[in-house]
Each structure stands twice: as C-alpha cells, then as structure tokens.
Amino acid sequence: MEKQISVVLVGAGNRANVYASVSLKKPEIMKVVGIVDPDPVRRELMRERYSVPHENCFENVYEFVKRDKFADAVINGTMEDLHVSTSIPVLEKGYDLLLEKPFAVNEKEMNELLSVARKNGSKVVIGHVLRYTNFYKAIKNHVLNGDIGKIISIETCEHVSYHHMVVSYVRGKWASEKVCLAPMLLAKSCHDIDIMLWMMKETEPKQVVSFGSEFQFGKDKKPEGVGTRCLKDCPRVDDCIFSAKSNYLAFSRWWQYVWKTLESKKDLTLEDKEYSLKTDNRYGKCVWDFERDGNVDHQAVVFNFANGATGTFSMVGGCAKPERNIHIVGTLGEIKGTFEDSRYVLRKMSPSTSEMGYTETVYDLNVTGDMIGASSGHGGGDEKLVYDFLDYLNGADPTVSCATLEDSVISHRAVFKAMESKINGKIIDF
Ligand SMILES: NC(=O)c1ccc[n+]([C@@H]2O[C@H](COP(=O)([O-])OP(=O)(O)OC[C@H]3O[C@@H](n4cnc5c(N)ncnc54)[C@H](O)[C@@H]3O)[C@@H](O)[C@H]2O)c1
Numbered sequence: 001m002e003k004q005i006s007v008v009l010v011g012a013g014n015r016a017n018v019y020a021s022v023s024l025k026k027p028e029i030m031k032v033v034g035i036v037d038p039d040p041v042r043r044e045l046m047r048e049r050y051s052v053p054h055e056n057c058f059e060n061v062y063e064f065v066k067r068d069k070f071a072d073a074v075i076n077g078t079m080e081d082l083h084v085s086t087s088i089p090v091l092e093k094g095y096d097l098l099l100e101k102p103f104a105v106n107e108k109e110m111n112e113l114l115s116v117a118r119k120n121g122s123k124v125v126i127g128h129v130l131r132y133t134n135f136y137k138a139i140k141n142h143v144l145n146g147d148i149g150k151i152i153s154i155e156t157c158e159h160v161s162y163h164h165m166v167v168s169y170v171r172g173k174w175a176s177e178k179v180c181l182a183p184m185l186l187a188k189s190c191h192d193i194d195i196m197l198w199m200m201k202e203t204e205p206k207q208v209v210s211f212g213s214e215f216q217f218g219k220d221k222k223p224e225g226v227g228t229r230c231l232k233d234c235p236r237v238d239d240c241i242f243s244a245k246s247n248y249l250a251f252s253r254w255w256q257y258v259w260k261t262l263e264s265k266k267d268l269t270l271e272d273k274e275y276s277l278k279t280d281n282r283y284g285k286c287v288w289d290f291e292r293d294g295n296v297d298h299q300a301v302v303f304n305f306a307n308g309a310t311g312t313f314s315m316v317g318g319c320a321k322p323e324r325n326i327h328i329v330g331t332l333g334e335i336k337g338t339f340e341d342s343r344y345v346l347r348k349m350s351p352s353t354s355e356m357g358y359t360e361t362v363y364d365l366n367v368t369g370d371m372i373g374a375s376s377g378h379g380g381g382d383e384k385l386v387y388d389f390l391d392y393l394n395g396a397d398p399t400v401s402c403a404t405l406e407d408s409v410i411s412h413r414a415v416f417k418a419m420e421s422k423i424n425g426k427i428i429d430f
Contacts, residue, residue, distance in 0.1 A: 002394045006071040008034035008095070010061055010086055012046040014256050015100050015127070016077030018377055020050060022386045029390055033071050036064045036086075041264045061086050065093045073123075073393060076100060079173065080182040084109040087124075091116050096123040098389050102190045103408060105181040107416050110409065117405050125389045128194045128403035128411075129381035130324075132388060134365055135339050136195055137401060139326065142335055142346060143199055144400070149332030150309075154199055156326045157314040158192045165297060165317035166242050167254040170217050170290055171283050178293050185212070185299050185422075186415045189315045192324065193301070193418070194403070194411035196311050199328060203307040204410065209427045210418040212299030214292055216318055222288030229285055232278045242287045244277045258283045294423075301418045333358070339379065342366050 007023075009016040012035050023030040032050035036058045037043045043057050058064040073096040078086050084104050087097060097117075103126050104110035117124045130136050142148060160169075174180050174187045185193075197205065227234030230244040237245050248258045249270070262268055262276055277284030297318055303311040324339040337344025342365040350359045377383070388399055398404055413430070421428045 002029065002391070004029055004031055005073060005390045005393050006031050006033045007073050007075050007098075008032075008036065008056075008064065008071045008090075009046060009050075010036040010064070010074050010076045010090065011078030011082070011100075012037040012039075012042045013077050016075050017046065017049075018382050019075050019077070019098060019127075019386050020046075022383060022390075023050065025383075030386070034058070034064065036061055045263065061089045065089045069094050071095065073097060073389075079180060080105055080187060081180060084113045087113060088116050091120050091122045091124070094120065094122075096393055098125050098127065098386070099405075100127040101194075101408070102182060102186045102412060102415070103405065104412060105186065107413060110412055110416075114405060114409060123392060124405035125385070125392065126403045126405060126408040127385065128191060128408060129378040129385050130191050130195055130339075131198060131381070131401040131403055132384035133339070133379040133381040135337065135342055135344070135379060138363060138365070139328070139335055139337065139344060140199060140400060143328065143330075147332070147346060147348065148328060148330030148334055150307075151200060151202075151328055151330050152309055153329045154196055154309070154311045154326070155328075156192055156196050156312075157316070157324070158189050159319035159321065159323040159325075160188060160315070160317040161320070161322040162241055162318045163247050163253050164322060166287050167247070167257055167283065169295065169297070169317060170242075170287050171285060172257055175290055175295075176293055177295055183419055184296060184317065185210075185301070185315060185418060186412075188317075189299075189313070190411060190415050192313055192315070193414050194408065195326070196303070196313060197411045197414060200305060200309065200311060203305045203309060205303045205311075205414055205417075205430050206306045207304040207427050207429055208301060208414060208417045208421055210299060210301040210422040212296035212315075212422050214295055215297050217287060217290070217295075217297060218292040219288060219290075222286070226286060226288065228289060229278060231274060231284060234286065244284045248277065248283060249273060296422070299418075299422060301421075303414070337363075342379065 009020055020032050023032050032052055034056040035043055035046050035052050038059050047057050074090045076087055076099045080102050087099055104113055168174050169184050177183050226236055230237050237243050247253050298316045301313045327336045333348035335344055335346050344363050346361045347358045351357050353359055388402055392398060417428045
C-alpha cells in the first residue's frame with residue numbers, strides 16, 4: 001500500500017486547485033495540509049475547500065519555510081515569473097516539488113533552479129501534462145517500439161482558439177511579455193516543444209530558427225468606429241468575435257480568468273458581471289486597446305537535429321477550433337493524428353501487401369475505450385500527472401512520461417533559443 005503524500009500549495013490558484021482536486025477524489029493517496037498565497041481571498045477559498053488548518057496558511061514562502069518541514073511535497077502553481085524564486089526556498093527546506101510549466105523564464109534562472117535541486121537531491125516534476133495523455137503516450141510507444149523506424153521529420157502545430165488567444169494573451173495574464181516575462185511560445189507552447197523533443201529523445205537539437213509576428217492585435221490595428229469597452233460604448237458588441245458579451249456573458253468561456261476580481265462575492269448575478277465588464281474588468285476592454293510590447297500571435301519554429309532529422313512547429317493564435325496536430329515520418333512508416341479528436345493513423349511501408357505500398361491502422365481512442373476517464377483537464381493528463389508524481393515520491397522509477405526537471409531542461413532551453421532567433425533574425429546554435 002502506497003503512503004499518502006501530504007502537499008502544501010504554493011500559489012493557490014487555478015492550476016494548483018486542478019492538481020489538488022485529486023486529494024478530494026482519492027483522499028487515501030494525497031492530502032493538502034498547507035497553503036501559501038498572498039491573496040487572502042484565494043487563501044481562504046482553498047483553505048475551506050481542502051480543510052486546511054489556519055495555522056498552516058501563509059502569505060509567502062519565507063513564512064512557510066520558517067516552520068519545520070511538515071509535508072512531503074509542494075505543488076507550486078504560481079505564475080511563471082515567480083516559479084524559481086518561490087521554489088528555491090522550499091527545495092532548500094527539503095520539500096519535493098511539482099512545479100508548473102514553464103518552470104523558468106530564462107536560461108540563467110533555469111540553471112539556478114537546476115543546481116539547487118541537484119544540490120538538495122530533490123525530486124522535481126514539471127507540469128508537462130500532455131506527456132501523460134493516452135494520445136501522446138500511445139504515439140510515444142510506437143516510436144519506442146520502432147514501429148516507424150528512425151524519425152526523419154516531425155511536424156507539430158498548436159492552433160489556439162480566437163477566444164483563448166484573446167482571454168489569455170491579449171486581455172489576460174500573459175498579455176504583456178514585460179509583465180509576465182513569458183512570451184506566448186514559452187507560456188503556451190513549451191508543452192508542444194516538449195512533446196517534440198520527447199519524441200526525438202534519441203537525438204538532440206543542434207540549431208533552431210524562428211519567425212513570428214503580431215498579425216491581428218495592437219492599437220494600430222484597431223478598426224474604425226469601435227468603442228473602448230464592449231458593453232459600454234461599442235457598436236460592434238453583438239457581432240465582434242471577441243465581444244465580452246458573447247464570450248463571457250452568453251457563454252461562460254474562461255470564467256476562471258474573467259471573474260477573478262469578483263471571486264470573493266457569493267452568488268454572482270448577471271448584473272454584477274455586466275457592471276464589472278462595463279467598468280474595471282480588463283476582460284471587458286476592447287481587444288485592440290491593449291499595449292503589445294513585442295508580442296506575437298503566431299510563431300513558427302524549425303529545428304535541425306544532431307542526427308540530421310528536422311522538426312517544425314507552428315503556433316497560431318486566433319483559430320476557430322483549438323487543435324494540436326502531429327505528423328511524424330520515419331524510415332519505416334508514419335504517424336499522423338489530432339489530439340483533440342483522440343485519433344491517429346499509423347502507416348507502415350509494406351510493398352508486398354497492397355498496391356498503395358503501405359498498411360494503415362486507425363487508432364480511435366474514443367472507440368477503443370482509452371479515453372474513458374479522460375474528460376478531466378488536458379485529455380486526462382492533469383490527473384494522470386498527479387498520480388505519476390505521487391508514485392514517483394513513493395519510490396517508483398520515473399515513468400516514460402515523467403517530466404522531471406532534468407528532463408524538461410532541453411525543451412525550455414529550446415524555447416529560449418527559438419525566442420533568441422525570432423528576436424535577432426538568426427539561426428541559433430545549441
Ligand atoms: N500545465 C498546464 O497545462 C497549464 C495550464 C494553464 C496554466 N499553467 C501554468 O500554471 C501557472 C499558474 O497559472 P494559474 O492560471 O493557475 O494562475 P493563478 O493566477 O490562478 O494562480 C497563481 C496564484 O499565485 C498566487 N501568488 C502570487 N504571488 C505569490 C507568491 N509570491 N507566493 C505564493 N503565491 C503567490 C496568486 O495570488 C494566485 O492565487 C502559470 O505558470 C501557467 O502558465 C499550466
């Protein structure tokens with residue numbers, strides 16, 4: 001029987017709550033015993049939700065680490081600019097750590113965290129939830145089994161929906177690179193770069209080049225006659241695709257971000273929400289009125305690998321349907337699939353069996369039953385990552401999916417190099 005793992009939440013926000021929910025579903029394997037968050041509303045909401053004693057709630061990590069160690073691990077769900085500074089004290093105190101991605105915002109602090117973790121012998125796992133999904137795990141297994149031979153080329157893309165793009169990267173917490181310190185490629189697509197390099201583990205990136213630009217947003221692109229707040233003064237309130245009215249009132253898309261300032265209010269009414277969007281809620285502001293300080297809304301990245309293989313990744317913010325595609329071509333076959341459809345095709349070269357010269361097997365994970373239990377976040381990846389983390393702390397060897405800190409360094413470095421290329425317009429060597 002595995003030991004119940006006790007955790008302290010540092011940064012008791014959306015993501016920490018997602019991971020911590022496992023303790024309500026399976027209290028025998030995990031228990032939340034402490035909370036660290038400077039926001040008193042968040043602290044109290046999470047304290048109540050997880051029945052944490054008052055004396056185990058802290059405003060910052062420095063107060064928390066003054067106390068003798070009283071839990072097995074920390075789940076760090078702070079925003080990216082705080083990941084390293086809030087993790088180092090807890091690692092020094094001897095806690096193991098589940099840390100949200102991206103775990104650092106530049107190479108210097110990445111190395112700093114790595115050296116503290118190594119020095120303390122800490123177990124650190126990064127929130128690369130896609131690796132734990134049945135879809136990517138199944139594809140990784142084909143690669144490991146040699147089903148498509150040696151990989152020649154890997155193409156992946158992430159299509160971010162127009163409403164997700166706007167709520168997070170125009171109106172939201174990742175709107176300004178200067179403030180959040182994480183460009184969209186790092187904040188959003190470090191997952192995708194991680195998946196690519198995880199599939200390409202037999203080799204490593206040698207060079208990268210990247211281009212990106214701001215296509216749709218920024219004050220200079222504001223259409224004529226548009227207002228300042230959707231619900232206050234905009235004649236386009238009923239037909240603009242970015243309208244706060246359709247996205248946040250008619251539908252409750254991204255409620256966890258949009259109603260953050262009203263979190264302390266019980267029984268929110270429509271009038272409360274309308275008033276907020278008309279007055280001080282940033283999600284009620286016209287999308288073209290935000291400062292864009294070098295942000296992109298789309299970016300392409302090309303890798304040259306040490307063994308001669310190539311990889312391309314394309315991030316497009318502003319699509320109708322959110323979608324992640326993958327197409328891996330190997331010397332013996334290929335795999336092509338769409339994550340959101342939970343479906344991929346494995347083609348194997350087979351000159352003697354058909355006129356076409358290949359066999360094709362369709363894997364529909366919805367039909368095979370592999371997607372049962374995958375309705376939770378990121379195709380079930382959120383929950384599976386927690387189970388994997390708890391097993392790891394209980395002494396199990398890291399699984400194929402396990403995104404340890406050491407194992408996540410390469411993909412973070414790749415994003416930093418891709419950003420360097422995009423900014424300087426040069427091919428960057430690793
Ligand atoms: N793995 C994934 O797929 C995934 C998905 C979404 C977001 N994320 C990442 O998760 C992280 C958190 O995002 P979120 O939306 O949950 O954020 P959030 O704003 O909901 O939560 C962050 C919390 O940190 C608290 N905080 C601020 N300063 C602090 C400090 N000094 N010490 C402790 N707590 C502090 C805030 O009060 C807030 O409650 C981000 O880095 C984001 O990129 C990961």
